[in-house]
Amino acid sequence: MSDLIRPRLPRIISVANQKGGVGKTTTAINLGAALAEGGYNVLLVDLDPQGNASTGLGVEPEDRKYTTYDLLLEGAELGDVLKTTAVEGLLLAPATTDLSSADIEMMATEKRSFLLHDALRQPAIDNYDLDFILIDCPPSLSLLTVNAMVASDSVLIPLQSEFFALEGLSQLMLTVREVRQTANPELRIEGVVLTMYDVRNNLSQQVEMDARGTLGDLVFRTIVPRNVRVSEAPSYSMPVISYDPMSKGSIAYRALAQEMVDRLKETAS
Ligand code: ADP
Numbered sequence: 001m002s003d004l005i006r007p008r009l010p011r012i013i014s015v016a017n018q019k020g021g022v023g024k025t026t027t028a029i030n031l032g033a034a035l036a037e038g039g040y041n042v043l044l045v046d047l048d049p050q051g052n053a054s055t056g057l058g059v060e061p062e063d064r065k066y067t068t069y070d071l072l073l074e075g076a077e078l079g080d081v082l083k084t085t086a087v088e089g090l091l092l093a094p095a096t097t098d099l100s101s102a103d104i105e106m107m108a109t110e111k112r113s114f115l116l117h118d119a120l121r122q123p124a125i126d127n128y129d130l131d132f133i134l135i136d137c138p139p140s141l142s143l144l145t146v147n148a149m150v151a152s153d154s155v156l157i158p159l160q161s162e163f164f165a166l167e168g169l170s171q172l173m174l175t176v177r178e179v180r181q182t183a184n185p186e187l188r189i190e191g192v193v194l195t196m197y198d199v200r201n202n203l204s205q206q207v208e209m210d211a212r213g214t215l216g217d218l219v220f221r222t223i224v225p226r227n228v229r230v231s232e233a234p235s236y237s238m239p240v241i242s243y244d245p246m247s248k249g250s251i252a253y254r255a256l257a258q259e260m261v262d263r264l265k266e267t268a269s
Pocket residue numbers: 019020021022023024025026027052139195196197224225226227228230231232234249
């Protein structure tokens with residue numbers, strides 16, 4: 001299934017938005033799980049000191065001996081950091097609160113913006129035969145997020161279907177442009193995905209119209225609805241895809257994965 005992408009390096013995608021609570025972690029986990037379900041090999045890099053992606057995938061703090069902090073700042077080997085998860089085909093580079101001091105420590109290094117870029121290009125990365133690497137970014141435009149963008153082929157932006165959703169997007173786009181101009185000219189926008197969409201709420205529809213009007217085809221056709229099963233799943237340490245495979249949230253994340261892969265195949269051909 002993945003033959004169109006496999007011969008290349010894994011596609012590295014930052015899931016970013018400096019606002020908290022917009023669905024970054026939920027999207028990283030469930031897009032990752034949906035891609036894995038589709039037969040792709042996926043690595044999720046938890047780059048948020050809160051470690052929500054790690055917890056949501058059932059990797060407990062005591063099992064996070066080596067983390068993304070070690071990958072960035074201690075020269076740790078991928079083999080020591082990457083953990084398997086309950087989802088076949090989905091690996092995790094876990095995070096702990098250690099990562100909260102990373103920004104300051106990275107600042108003191110010469111390759112400050114390239115630490116994740118270099119870590120993900122260790123020759124050992126080939127051992128995993130990865131198709132996708134998803135990076136779950138913290139809710140800021142800090143050096144951690146810049147590291148993610150420098151390391152990435154593209155940025156996927158979850159947009160909460162709520163008032164003010166589009167505010168702050170210009171700031172995010174500005175950061176993308178800066179990274180393009182300095183460290184990573186090839187950085188693309190993978191797309192914008194509307195999350196927590198409520199069909200009964202006029203506001204959701206208004207945000208969708210605004211987003212499509214402003215951003216056009218950058219906005220994925222697939223919309224992730226607000227769905228209680230999605231918010232329950234992390235407390236069972238599972239993606240919603242595993243927790244309730246036929247829930248509206250699961251169906252949406254599978255459709256998002258398919259839409260993204262289709263788009264990538266289109267641009268590759
Ligand atoms: P972020 O990583 O951007 O801070 P999260 O993915 O952690 O955002 O989502 C914030 C909260 O919203 C979490 O409690 C999450 O479970 C919930 N949530 C995310 N997406 C949905 C959805 N589609 N339906 C219902 N709840 C959601």
